[in-house]
Structure formats: structure tokens, C-alpha cells
Amino acid sequence: xxxxxxxxxxxxxxxxxxxxxxxxxxxxxxxxxxxxxxxxxxxxxxxxxxxxxxxxxxxxxxxxxxxxxxxxxxxxxxxxxxxxxxxxxxxxxxxxxxxxxxxxxxxxxxxxxxxxxxxxxxxxxxxxxxxxxxxxxxxxxxxxxxxxxxxxxxxxxxxxxxxxxxxxxxxxxxxxxxxxxxxxxxxxxxxxxxxxxxxxxxxxxxxxxxxxxxxxxxxxxxxxxxxxxxxxxxxxxxxxxxxxxxxxxxxxxxxxxxxxxxxxxxxxxxxxxxxxxxxxxxxxxxxxxxxxxxxxxxxxxxxxxxxxxxxxxxxxxxxxxxxxxxxxxxxxxxxxxxxxxxxxxxxxxxxxxxxxxxxxxxxxxxxxxxxxxxxxx
Numbered sequence: 001x002x003x004x005x006x007x008x009x010x011x012x013x014x015x016x017x018x019x020x021x022x023x024x025x026x027x028x029x030x031x032x033x034x035x036x037x038x039x040x041x042x043x044x045x046x047x048x049x050x051x052x053x054x055x056x057x058x059x060x061x062x063x064x065x066x067x068x069x070x071x072x073x074x075x076x077x078x079x080x081x082x083x084x085x086x087x088x089x090x091x092x093x094x095x096x097x098x099x100x101x102x103x104x105x106x107x108x109x110x111x112x113x114x115x116x117x118x119x120x121x122x123x124x125x126x127x128x129x130x131x132x133x134x135x136x137x138x139x140x141x142x143x144x145x146x147x148x149x150x151x152x153x154x155x156x157x158x159x160x161x162x163x164x165x166x167x168x169x170x171x172x173x174x175x176x177x178x179x180x181x182x183x184x185x186x187x188x189x190x191x192x193x194x195x196x197x198x199x200x201x202x203x204x205x206x207x208x209x210x211x212x213x214x215x216x217x218x219x220x221x222x223x224x225x226x227x228x229x230x231x232x233x234x235x236x237x238x239x240x241x242x243x244x245x246x247x248x249x250x251x252x253x254x255x256x257x258x259x260x261x262x263x264x265x266x267x268x269x270x271x272x273x274x275x276x277x278x279x280x281x282x283x284x285x286x287x288x289x290x291x292x293x294x295x296x297x298x299x300x301x302x303x304x305x306x307x308x309x310x311x312x313x314x315x316x317x318x319x320x321x322x323x324x325x326x327x328x329x330x331x332x333x334x335x336x337x338x339x340x341x342x343x344x345x346x347x348x349x350x351x352x353x354x355x356x357x358x359x360x361x362x363x364x365x366x367x368x369x370x371x372x373x374x375x376x377x
Contacts, residue, residue: 022049025373027101028094028124029064030111031056033071033083038062038264039293040105040129040161043185046362047370055093067093081106082139082286086114096123101373103127107158107172108139113148116155125156125376131290133164133312135171138286157376159369162291164312180372185365186296188357190264193302194272197346201232201339204274204303206267206294209240212287214280214308216242217331219249219256221280224332226255229339237262237270267294271301275345276338281310282326289313295321300356302349306334318355320348 029041031054042062045052053065073085102119104112107130119126139145149172152158158174160166160181169179203225207213215236225232232255236246239261250256262270271277277298281289288311295305295316305321307313308331317323322337324330338345 022370022374025050025101025370026099027052027103027127028099028118028122029054030087030090030102030104030115030118031060032080032105032109032111033057033073033085034080035060035105043366043369044103044129046185047366047373049370053094053099055087055090069093081109082145084110084144086110090114090118093118094122096121098122099124101125101127103129105129107132107152107169108137108145108149110144110148113144113151116151126154127157127159127373128152128155129159129161130165130169131161132168133162133290134288135168140172157372159372162312162315164290164315180375182369182372183359183365184291184293184296185362185369186293186300186356186360187362188300188353188360190268191271191297191300193349193353197302197342197349198273198275199342200275201229201342202235202274203232203276203278203335203339204235204237204270204298205278206237206262206270206298207279209236209238209242209246211242212281212284213238213240214282214326215240216245217280217282217308217326217328218278219245221328221332221335222249222253222256224328225335225339226253228332228336232335232339233257235259235270235274237267267297268301271298271303274298274301274303275342276335277303277305278307278331278335280308280326280331281313282308283310292316296356296360299352300360302353304338304345304348304352306331306338318352318359320351 037060041054045064055067055069057071059066069087071085072088075084102115102124104115115126140149158169158179161184163181166179166181205218209215234256237259246258250258292313298305305317307323308326309323322334324334
């Protein structure tokens with residue numbers, strides 16, 4: 001297959017010369033519990049020439065072949081990469097030679113610990129996708145996660161979905177040649193500015209209604225915003241443990257509306273109604289914000305973002321969006337800055353979209369993702 005070098009972002013990969021068909025890339029994906037659709041599995045399946053099947057307890061909703069396998073799960077207290085869950089039986093999910101890759105999400109996930117021996121048995125390469133940005137995460141010191149991390153060190157490819165993840169992996173002892181930075185793909189046609197710019201001062205929070213995402217801080221800042229922009233409205237989308245607090249504040253203040261959990265298309269439509277997007281994340285003992293897909297979705301729609309400084313969310317919150325200290329007054333000031341100036345919002349909307357399209361446009365990033373695999377092959 002003819003090859004030429006191509007530079008995407010900060011990384012250099014190899015890819016097929018234009019006009020030459022991509023060979024089929026067969027990949028087996030080990031799904032984490034409660035995985036959301038339209039994310040890592042969808043990106044892998046949407047790569048040029050990819051043929052993906054996913055192993056999991058129930059389908060994610062992504063358009064891939066699915067192999068049903070049950071988890072052994074000790075508790076539901078921990079989720080995502082920290083889930084204390086692994087597959088009961090991977091013995092018959094594929095036969096040797098059927099797939100070229102076995103892939104999973106996050107270095108310390110217990111299913112990643114299962115991916116390494118499975119890849120060896122199938123004669124396949126191993127890939128791990130990661131958003132990780134904190135090598136001091138206490139999970140890395142706990143035995144089951146530490147073992148999974150140890151097995152991930154032998155991966156043929158680690159796809160770093162944010163630039164900070166590469167530094168994170170190097171700090172953990174991974175070799176530079178194992179790593180490829182491929183920023184997440186974004187459908188900039190799905191998320192695009194409305195034909196008529198939003199003139200009304202409408203803020204939107206679209207995120208889990210949990211303390212680490214800061215809906216409580218946003219609600220505390222809202223009275224300060226309303227004193228300065230009396231006609232301002234706040235739309236809150238999501239579910240979570242603080243839903244009761246949102247309902248309570250909405251009952252007291254008619255400018256606040258809880259719209260519930262939304263599909264991806266519904267999120268896109270909601271963003272088109274907003275003047276500003278807001279969250280207020282703050283770190284926990286085992287988490288800080290890595291990126292924030294909702295931020296780039298908002299900016300692709302021409303909506304400025306106001307959020308708090310947390311983790312590495314600067315990689316998603318690109319100027320002229322702003323990050324502020326985790327203080328009610330600073331958050332209110334940031335919101336008023338945009339809500340009270342529709343002319344400023346109209347002027348900034350093209351800049352916001354251009355910044356996102358340049359770094360995250362879907363076809364560009366899917367090609368870069370495929371190129372990262374091909375560079376190993």
C-alpha cells in the first residue's frame with residue numbers, strides 16, 4: 001500500500017495516498033458499563049475502512065455489530081473507568097485471526113486488563129483510548145486498577161484524545177512511540193449556528209446534575225446575573241443527584257427551566273437557542289475535568305462558553321470563550337459579559353466556530369484516528 005506522511009495537529013502519522021482504498025481494519029471493542037452512544041465506539045466504527053464489533057452487556061446504540069456478554073460487577077458505586085466490572089467470559093467473542101485489533105477505553109479500566117490477554121490469544125494488536133490527565137489518580141494505586149494499568153503498558157497503540165493525555169502517559173512510563181494524539185471528532189454539520197443569531201439572554205447548562213459539574217454553583221450565581229440582566233433565562237438539561245435542587249430553584253424562580261435529559265439531536269437544537277453555555281466543574285478526589293465535548297459542541301454552534309478553571313478543560317474551552325475561578329461572583333460576571341451584549345455575541349460567533357472546526361472537524365479527525373492505527377500496522 002502506498003503511503004505518505006501527513007501531519008494532523010501536533011502528531012505525525014502515515015496514511016494511505018488519496019485515491020487508494022483503505023484496507024479493512026477489523027477491531028473488537030470491549031465496552032465499559034454505562035457507555036454513552038456517539039463517543040469512542042462510534043468514532044472507531046466511523047474510521048475509513050473500519051469494521052468494528054463491540055462486546056458488552058447491552059448495546060450502546062452505536063451502529064456496530066454487537067456481542068452480548070455479561071459483566072461480573074461487585075458494586076455500582078463506581079462508574080466509567082473506575083467501574084468494578086469485568087466480563088465473565090470472553091472465550092468465544094472471536095477466533096484467532098478474525099480481528100486485527102482489540103481495543104478498550106482507559107488505561108486502568110478492568111476491561112482493559114482483560115484486553116491484553118485476549119489480544120494475545122487472538123493474535124491481534126492492542127489499543128487503548130484515553131482521556132487521562134492525572135498520573136496521581138489514586139485508582140492507579142489500588143490493586144485491580146494497578147494490574148490493569150500494568151497490562152496496558154504493553155499496548156501497541158495508546159490513542160490520547162487530549163494533548164494532556166500524552167504527558168499523562170509519559171509520566172506513567174509509556175514510551176513515546178506507543179502514543180498518538182488524536183483530538184475527538186465533532187460533527188460540525190450537526191452542531192452549527194442558527195440562521196438568525198439568538199438575541200435573547202438565554203443561558204444553558206447541559207451536563208449531569210452532579211456536584212462535580214457545578215449546577216449548584218450556577219444556581220447560586222443566577223440571582224446575581226438576574227439583578228444585572230433581569231430578562232435573563234436559564235435552561236438546565238440533564239439528570240443526576242442534584243435534580244431536586246434544580247426543581248426547587250425553578251419553583252422559586254420562573255426564569256429557570258429544567259428540560260430534562262436530551263438526545264444528541266435535542267442537545268443540538270437546544271444549543272441553537274442559547275446566548276451562552278455554562279458549567280462550573282470542580283475536582284474531586286478521583287476526578288478533574290479532562291475536556292468537555294459539550295463545550296466544543298456549543299462553540300461549533302456559535303455559542304460562547306463560560307466555565308470554571310478545572311483540570312485540562314482549557315483544551316476544549318478555546319478563546320474567546322472564558323474560564324473563571326470557582327467563585328459565584330466570577331461566574332456571574334462571566335455570564336453577564338455575554339448575556340448583556342448581543343452585538344458582542346454576534347461578532348464572536350464566527351470566531352468560536354472557526355476555532356472548533358480547525359481542530360475537531362469530524363472527517364479530519366476520523367482520518368487522523370485511522371492513520372494512527374495504520375502507523376502501527
